[in-house]
Amino acid sequence: xxxxxxxxxxxxxxxxxxxxxxxxxxxxxxxxxxxxxxxxxxxxxxxxxxxxxxxxxxxxxxxxxxxxxxxxxxxxxxxxxxxxxxxxxxxxxxxxxxxxxxxxxxxxxxxxxxxxxxxxxxxxxxxxxxxxxxxxxxxxxxxxxxxxxxxxxxxxxxxxxxxxxxxxxxxxxxxxxxxxxxxxxxxxxxxxxxxxxxxxxxxxxxxxxxxxxxxxxxxxxxxxxxxxxxxxxxxxxxxxxxxxxxxxxxxxxxxxxxxxxxxxxxxxxxxxxxxxxxxxxxxxxxxxxxxxxxxxxxxxxxxxxxxxxxxxxxxxxxxxxxxxxxxxxxxxxxxxxxxxxxxxxxxxxxxxxxxxxxxxxxxxxxxxxxxxxxxxxxxxxxxxxxxxxxxxxxxxxxxxxxxxxxxxxxxxxxxxxxxxxxxxxxxxxxxxxxxxxxxxxxxxxxxxxxxxxxxxxxxxxxxxxxxxxxxxxxxxxxxxxxxxxxxxxxxxxxxxxxxxxxxxxxxxxxxxxxxxxxxxxxxxxxxxxxxxxxxxxxxxxxxxxxxxxxxxxxxxxxxxxxxxxxxxxxxxxxxxxxxxxxxxxxxxxxxxxxxxxxxxxxxxxxxxxxxxxxxxxxxxxxxxxxxxxxxxxxxxxxxxxxxxxxxxxxxxxxxx
Numbered sequence: 001x002x003x004x005x006x007x008x009x010x011x012x013x014x015x016x017x018x019x020x021x022x023x024x025x026x027x028x029x030x031x032x033x034x035x036x037x038x039x040x041x042x043x044x045x046x047x048x049x050x051x052x053x054x055x056x057x058x059x060x061x062x063x064x065x066x067x068x069x070x071x072x073x074x075x076x077x078x079x080x081x082x083x084x085x086x087x088x089x090x091x092x093x094x095x096x097x098x099x100x101x102x103x104x105x106x107x108x109x110x111x112x113x114x115x116x117x118x119x120x121x122x123x124x125x126x127x128x129x130x131x132x133x134x135x136x137x138x139x140x141x142x143x144x145x146x147x148x149x150x151x152x153x154x155x156x157x158x159x160x161x162x163x164x165x166x167x168x169x170x171x172x173x174x175x176x177x178x179x180x181x182x183x184x185x186x187x188x189x190x191x192x193x194x195x196x197x198x199x200x201x202x203x204x205x206x207x208x209x210x211x212x213x214x215x216x217x218x219x220x221x222x223x224x225x226x227x228x229x230x231x232x233x234x235x236x237x238x239x240x241x242x243x244x245x246x247x248x249x250x251x252x253x254x255x256x257x258x259x260x261x262x263x264x265x266x267x268x269x270x271x272x273x274x275x276x277x278x279x280x281x282x283x284x285x286x287x288x289x290x291x292x293x294x295x296x297x298x299x300x301x302x303x304x305x306x307x308x309x310x311x312x313x314x315x316x317x318x319x320x321x322x323x324x325x326x327x328x329x330x331x332x333x334x335x336x337x338x339x340x341x342x343x344x345x346x347x348x349x350x351x352x353x354x355x356x357x358x359x360x361x362x363x364x365x366x367x368x369x370x371x372x373x374x375x376x377x378x379x380x381x382x383x384x385x386x387x388x389x390x391x392x393x394x395x396x397x398x399x400x401x402x403x404x405x406x407x408x409x410x411x412x413x414x415x416x417x418x419x420x421x422x423x424x425x426x427x428x429x430x431x432x433x434x435x436x437x438x439x440x441x442x443x444x445x446x447x448x449x450x451x452x453x454x455x456x457x458x459x460x461x462x463x464x465x466x467x468x469x470x471x472x473x474x475x476x477x478x479x480x481x482x483x484x485x486x487x488x489x490x491x492x493x494x495x496x497x498x499x500x501x502x503x504x505x506x507x508x509x510x511x512x513x514x515x516x517x518x519x520x521x522x523x524x525x526x527x528x529x530x531x532x533x534x535x536x537x538x539x540x541x542x543x544x545x546x547x548x549x550x551x552x553x554x555x556x557x558x559x560x561x562x563x564x565x566x567x568x569x570x571x572x573x574x575x576x577x578x579x580x581x582x583x584x585x586x587x588x589x590x591x592x593x594x595x596x597x598x599x600x601x602x603x604x605x606x607x608x609x610x611x612x613x614x615x616x617x618x619x620x621x622x623x624x625x626x627x628x629x630x631x632x633x634x635x636x637x638x639x640x641x642x643x644x645x646x647x648x649x650x651x652x653x654x655x656x
Contacts, residue, residue, distance in 0.1 A: 080453020131468025295593025315436025
């Protein structure tokens, strides 16, 4: 027989479903007090399918060498109690939203969006597909927490990927809260919505003595800006290069082993040996020859190559100075590179400290250690904004950020503070693996952020409706993902109806941009004219996309400046849309990267090799590019391979 408590739960659920029928999805999502939805299984190819994997090891997770960092066991700190949400709060929120919908401030949320807005679980993961309206839904979730759950603005932080995306969310939040005359100004919005690096910087001011940032050296904007995600940064600026070069020369002068390793890596004759009487011989300037690490496309001075790879190493949760180079499964040359990198890193840290500087990576690491230690140093007031976290673009998170988030919420839990975490993302749009991010962390969310009590798993929700693209565009985008080894199984639903002339991806093969530039320019002009003649067209007419800046610059140099065309690299275009997307790109095959394969296995965070992760990422990048288009996509490519090969086969099957 059912207990009295169980009977009461079921009666309450039934009553709410009858009197508030639009909450059905919400109730289904979290009925029975915290029992999560059944999670779709992620499809992961066997390890034997990865580049460079041995047949003997096919299908097995790479063994983690002894003594390596790996993934520490996470203390369960979420729950088991649900957030206090009652029927009156739900009804009030629905009435509030209905007012805004009637006034044209927002669109009416769907049932799946309401499930996210009204969620009760302290640990929630949401797969939000391309064009699913997650930004507006996220804003309404914040409104519900502030206006109806009574959470103080100073105890809630929304984290987005870049300063640009944060600015958009702040604008939406201020507009929606302003409609209901909720007291919330621009200063509060800046405190509430931040990048990871900005949020980290707030803690660093108190706990790390307000450091100056290496990443902001030589910033032409003048006054210090809010910390942004370094993934969006261009090449190193002169002041940064000078400091790196200084550390390189210092290490070369003072460390005989470093000199030997540098000469070996650059293929130079061995440096002079130490003088017989123990005096150091006069050391020449450190060589600045270009160095190409296997797997990298560009030759760099060694000091810059060390900096780039050290950033990757820290992003995947490894302390460079603690690496046992001999334990890495790679060639002697890569191990020598790591040995030299560790020595260089010590000299670089000395130079940073001498100038009162710190890197973002170093700060995340230092804060994690401070939060995880027994010594006090970060007050409860400083940690208060992290009580309730809503994180957008979670698929682009890195192991380093995971470790930092774990440390922050563990510290709050030790203080007796109840915490909640809502993670919103889409593994299909994860495109920053070259910098250490991985969708595996989102897909294995419960491993890294376990709950406690009966509901040990996070609540899982899906925003599967695509409000941006017509169905042929969605299906062509999904088709290129068929070869992705590691992904969450899901299918998007098209909301937008097709009109005459709409189409999915039209592929133009064998296209030489230099020889056929006039043809491309004429096509762009024709697409602009098409959009101008179309009723209810997207506010952006044409997006011109490429993986690289060079072809975009070449096209823009000859394009009529009056045409409504915006040109972006695919990485920078994520989150944007236009009526027509025109892609000018050859899909580059993943290049084997032995060192990063070894580091991936060493870290203990990943099931796949780095090479397989990059092969997957190339296909996801194509998906992101395709789903920028609302009603038409045109792809010009010289060599058909990877994603364009999939599209060519589909076109052949359709007979066009």
